[in-house]
Amino acid sequence: MLGDSQATLYAYGYYHQLSSFKVTFGTGSSVMLNLGPKLPANIDNQLNTSLAWSRDGQRQHVLEGNINYAGATITWLKDNLQLITSPSETEALALADSLQDETYLILAFSGLGAPYWLPNIQAAFVGMSRSSGKAELVKAALDSLSYQITDILDEFTHQYGQLDDLIHVDGGMIHNRYLMQSLSDFTQKAITCAATAELSSLGTALNALNLAPETTTKAPEELATLPILLIPNI
Template sequence: MALTLAIDQSTQGTKVLLVRPDGTIAYKTTKKHRQIISDQGWISHDLDEIEANLKVLTTQALSQLQGETLTGVAISNQRETAAAWTRSTGKPLDLAIVWQDNRAIDLVDALCNHPAFKTIKQTTGLALSPYFSAAKWAWLIQHNEAVEKAQQLGDLCLGTMDSWLVFKLTHGVAFKTEPSNACRTQLMKLTTGSWDDKLCQAFGIHQESLPQICDSNAQFGFTDLFGALPTPIPIISILGDSQAALFAEHCLQAGQYKITFGTGSSIMVNTGTKLIQAPNLNTSIAWRRNGQTTYVLEGNVNYSGALITWLKDHLHLFDSPTDTDTMAQAANPRDTTMLIPAFSGMAAPYNRPHLKAAFLGMTMLTGANEIVRAGLDAVVYQITDIINLLATYSPKMVPVAHVDGGMIANHYLMQRLADLTQQTVAVSGIQELSGVGAALNGGKDHFSPLPIPNQYQPKISVESSVNQINRWTSQIKQLA
C-alpha cells in the first residue's frame, strides 16, 4: 500500500504520521519540544531542537514500514510563528518567535500611522497586529544584529515553520511556502497570492528574504528524509494547521465550518471563491489547489489547550488534562467563577490586546473543580462569540460545528459547546486532523468524508444560553 508521511509541526510538538489514501492513520509518533518563555513573557521555540526531534520521529516512522511504499511527504504547521536563518548555512539566527508572542506590540504601535497600513486589512485580510509574522520578523531585524546583517548581505531566509521544514528536508535546495501560510504573515495580497511590495518595505523586510509562494498541492522539492531514504520522494502538500483540519473535515463548500482545539482554537468558515472582508475577523486563504483559490473567514482563540496546561503546570490543579472532564462535571452548579484568559490580551471579537487575565466571581467555596470548569467555559465562551460573529458575515452558515484537536475527548467541553452555540457538535473520529488534511490535500481531488463517531445536541434552552453569554460579555467589558 502507498502511504504519505505527514509531518504536523504544532505549537507543542512534532507529530509524524503514516497516512493511508483514505485518510486513516497507519502509524503515529510524537515528540514535544520546549516552550521557551522569557521573564518578559516572550514565547519562543528552538529550531535546532525541532529539527532534531523530526529526525528521530521520521526514523521511527520509517521503521514501521512493512512492505508499504512512501509516495510523498505532506506538511501541516503552526501558523504565524516566525523563523530566521541563513540561506548559505541553514543555521538559525535566533529562536523562532511563536505565534502567541506579542513582543512586537510597541513596534506595531509605532507603525500604525504609517501610510502603508491604512489599507492593510483590505490588502491582507488582517488588521495590523503583533501576532502575525511580519511584525515578528521586523522585530528580529531591529533587535538582532545577525538577522539585520544577513538581510543586508542577501543571505537571510525569513519563513514560517513550513518554509523552515522544506528548507531542511531538501538540504537547502527549496525555499517555498503556499497561500494558507503566506496569507497569515500580513505581507501577502489576498487577491493575487503574491508578496506586497509596499508592506514589505514598511516592515523593513526585503522581499528576497521571503520564500516563493506555490500552490498548496504543488511539488515543493524532494527529500531523502535527512539521508534515511536511498531515493528522494517529493514534498507534495503544505497547509497551515487550521486550513488542513478544514480540508480533512470535508468542509469544502461555502458555509461549512470547523473548530480546531489545539494550543489555541481556530474557528474557520469556508466562503468558497468569495473573498469576504469583515471587521474583527480575519479573511484568509484556505488553500490554492491547481491554481484555484478558496477563501475563509476566521476567528482565533489564543488560549485553549494552553489554558488547560497553565491550570495544570502553574496552579497544579490536576495531574492530567483528562482529569478536567470529571472535575468540571463535579463542580458546584451554583458557583459563579469566571476566568478571563487574557494572558496575551484578548483577540477577536474583543480586540483588547492590553487586557490582563483575571478570575471573577469567586467565593470562599470556590475550589479546584470550579476553577477548572471556569477554564473550560472560558474556551467555549470565546468560541461561541466568534461563531456568532462569523454568522453575521457568512451567509447560509451550516449549523453544524465540526470539531477536532486534542480537547474533543472532553465530554463536558463538547456538551458545553453544543449548549452555548445551540448547534450540533460533530466530533471527528481522528484527533490528528491537521496532518491527515495535509496528506489528503496531496492526493486525489475527490475523497470521501471521514467518519463522525459522536455528536452532541443542545440540552439547555436558547434563553439560558443567551443569558450566560451576556454575563460573560458584560464581565469582559467591565475590565480595564
C-alpha cells in the first residue's frame, strides 16, 4: 500500500532515480523528493521524511514539504472574496494585472507550514496600492503558491544537494499556464506536466503489478508521458 504522494512519485517512473521530485496540486500541495535507500545524515526537522515504497527488496525514502492551501486558495477567491465565478478565470486575470503592482499574499490561513513552521502567522495581502484590484489579488494568490514551493525546493537543496532541473507537476492546477510559468520562473527550472490526472491510482497499481511481473509488459515511464511544457522566461 502506498500513500497518495508516494504513489504519484512512483507513477512517474522515478522510483530508482535520486534527486527526482514532483509537485502535486490538490486542495493543498505536496512537494516530494526521492532520497533513495538511505536517509542523508544532515536531514533536519524542517521537512518530513517517510518510507516511500519497497521494490525488489529495497526500501526507498522521501523528503516532503506540504502546503496547506493550493486549490483551496482558489476556492477562497471564488466563495469568500467572490473575485471569480470559476477557477478557470484566474489565468486570464493574473495575466492582466498591472506590472507595477507589488501586492503579495501571505498564504497562512492556518499558519505557515513547511519549511517555515510558523503556526501563529496570519494570512494577509500586503503591498497593496490604490491601483490594486481583482487581477492583482488573483495574481498574488497564484504567486503565493510558487513562492512557497520555491522555498521548499531551496530547503531540499540545503538538506539534500543538487536537484533535477525538471519539476514534475500533476493535479488540476497544472492547466493554469500562468501558475506553471510563474513556478518555472521562480524556481528557474523547466516544468513537465503529467499525462494523466489519476497518477496516485496509477502508481499504486504499478507498484502492485511489480509483485507479479508477468501481469504487465510496460514500465511506469511508458505509461506516464511527461512532455516539457514550460521553461523559465526570466
